[in-house]
Amino acid sequence: MGRGRAKAKQTKVARDLKYRTHETDFGALAQELHGAKKQSSSESRDDEYDDWSDYSEPPRD
Template identity: 80%
Template sequence: MGRGRAKAKQTKVARDLKYRTFDPDFSDLQRELHGEDGEPIPDQYAELAERPDLADRFKDRDAS
C-alpha cells in the first residue's frame, strides 16, 4: 500500500512534460555547455587538451 499516491504524482508529472509547450533557447544552452567565447582552458585540463585523441574537443576553444 502507499504506491497509489506516488504513481499518481508520477503520472501527473509525465503528462505535464508530454503536453507542455515551451520554446527552448538552444543558443543559451550551447553557451552553457561550451563556456563563454575566449574562455581559456583551466590548467587542470590543459594536459587533456594536448592529448591527440581528445584535442579535437578543445580546438575550438584555443582562441587565446
C-alpha cells in the same frame, strides 16, 4: 502499498513535461553546455571585490 498517490503525481508530472509546449532558447543552452561566459554581467564589473572594499580594516601603522 501506499504508492498510489506518489505514482499518480509522477504520472501527472510526466504528462505535463511531455505535452506542454516549451519555449527553449537553444542558443543559451549551447553556451551553457560549452562553458561560454555571460558577457553582460562579467565584463561590466571591473573588480568583484570592489563592493567589499569599504568593509576592510584600515591599514595599521
